[in-house]
Amino acid sequence: MATKSLTNSFIRHVVRRSYAQAAPSAKSDTIQTSVLPNKTYIAAVDTNSPVARVTIAFKAGSRYEPQTDLGISHVLRSAAGLTTGCASSFIIARKLAQIGASVNASGDREFIYYTLEATQDNLQEAVEVLANLVSLQEFRPWELSDNVPRLKYELAALYPQVRAVDLLHKAAYRHGLGNSLFISPNRIGKISSESLLHYAGSNLTPTRCAVVVVGDNQDRASLIAQCLQLTGSGEEAPKEPSKYYGGELRKEMGGDLAHVAIALQGAPAGSPQSLALAVAAKALGNGPVTKWGADNSALAKCIGNIGPFAAAGFNVSYSDTGLFGAVLTVPKDEANCAVKAVANVLKKGCLPSEAVRAGRNQLKLQLLSEAEAGASLAEGFAAQALYTGTVLPPAVLAAQIDTIDDATVNKVMASAAQTKLSMGAAGNLAFVPYADEI
Known part of the structure; x- marks a missing residue:
């Protein structure tokens, strides 16, 4: 007798980006795309929705982690919303709450996604918060220490099916794509602020970035991309292909x-x-x-x-x-x-x-x-x-x-x-x- 215990845990997580990374279809076929001079890819589709969604994605997933700092992408995702160069974590949370917006940081082995959802009336103010949250992170040591219980909870809450798939990737690829999506328990609290700043500075760059707006036009996407204060404008360094070992x-x-x-x-x-x-x-x-x-x-x-x-x-x-x-x-x-x-x-x-x-x-x-x-x-x-x-x-x-x-x-x-x-x-x-x- 079969059960549905997988459909709400691992399966939805995996299938979401499993079919050739093809995005789900929109109601409109008009998708506006372009590449800015700094090599940032922008795309927009106007769905006439009262709620706009903005995703800023980077090639900064776990496959890019150095072997000396495994788990750093998990810490980076978990640290989204901490104090930036413009506002404290309290002010960020308060501003988003006042305008009825939300920001979610997620990721996989290839990418990290920062996704904003806000009403059209408050989109401009929400986008400013998002841009600062993405590009002006400071990773203050005492805030990283305060974030340790959250990391422990995220590990404790993992479904066993997710653990099995994580082990599957490690067995199949060893390094690169074999790097875990989650930090090892014995590494929690050992990734320094300097390491996070270096990892973010190396991977959150214009050439590794895509800005997508659902619910507005290409001009909005272009403005958002130009608001990002990202360092590094050179050509993207080639990554080492992940070899399948089995x-x-x-x-x-x-x-x-x-x-x-x-x-x-x-x-x-x-x-x-x-x-x-x-x-x-x-x-x-x-x-x-x-x-x-x-x-x-x-x-x-x-x-x-x-x-x-x-x-x-x-x-x-x-x-x-x-x-x-x-x-x-x-x-x-x-x-x-x-x-x-x-x-x-x-x-x-x-x-x-x-x-x-x-x-x-x-x-x-x-x-x-x-x-x-x-x-x-x-x-x-x-x-x-x-x-x-x-x-x-x-x-x-x-x-x-x-x-x-x-x-x-x-x-x-x-x-x-x-x-x-x-x-x-x-x-x-x-x-x-x-x-x-x-």
Whole structure:
């Protein structure tokens, strides 16, 4: 019997930017884009919404962390809203509250996103706060010390499925994309203000920046980008590609459940293969599609009736590579047969036509549904801009998904099946097989 325990935790976090980093579609096809002289990419789409969303994104995710300061991107995200060169953290919070605006800092292995939501009437004042919050951070040592409990809470609140996927990346890539999204517990409180200032100064630069506005025009996006007081205007330094190694990492945490993430090497963002793998991930399944209903997905069928479990396919694409696989949560006693069954589906590299058709429809539904959430739309556009240098309109994205047939999906799955298997596991691992056993 399948459950929906994954749909509100790991799966929503991963799929959000997993399909070739294609942003969800907007109601208008008119997306204005340009590149400023300082190499900052700007994009805007006017949705006639009373609420405007502004996302400022940087290539500053965990893959860019130096090995001597692992976890620094997590601290940088967590420090958003602390005292800047213009205002204290109290004044920042008070100004945003008075104008009914909010700022959220999030990130993944490639990017850090600062996203503002404000009404059109107060957008100008809110943008000034956002610009200072992004480009004039000071990282005062006593405020970083006060932020330690928050970091500990964020680690304690992690879902075990997220831990499994984090271990999966470490096993697959070792360094770069293998760097964890989260700081290690023994590193909390040991990253200095000077290290944060250097990391921000090296990565929060105009050449590594994209500014996206949803709910206003390109002029607004250009003004916001020009308000950012970012240092460094030279050419972006080339990054070292992350090599896919394959392997496994396990973390024994006890309990009655085993949480396992299994993956093969996928395709880079923006490639046709990554979009086909996104369809394949949906075709594998993502839990029941009706509340309290049965799970008839390919993964559920291969696992069988072993008691309560959750299983979902996923595809994550990065600038130079990707991962395609599945994550599952099963009772510890059933882990051996369930993990081997899921691995066999991935290595088989073939899905029935009805599953592929369902995958196409579900992926399109997700793209169009997320367009209703302006913050997701803005962050998706920013990811597209930094990955491919273009932002595709919704009609193009929908048309691309419709052109993916069964043969294309099975071909890219078969290609992925030729790569080495990677696995990350957390929980009670007494009966979880090792990677070389599956």
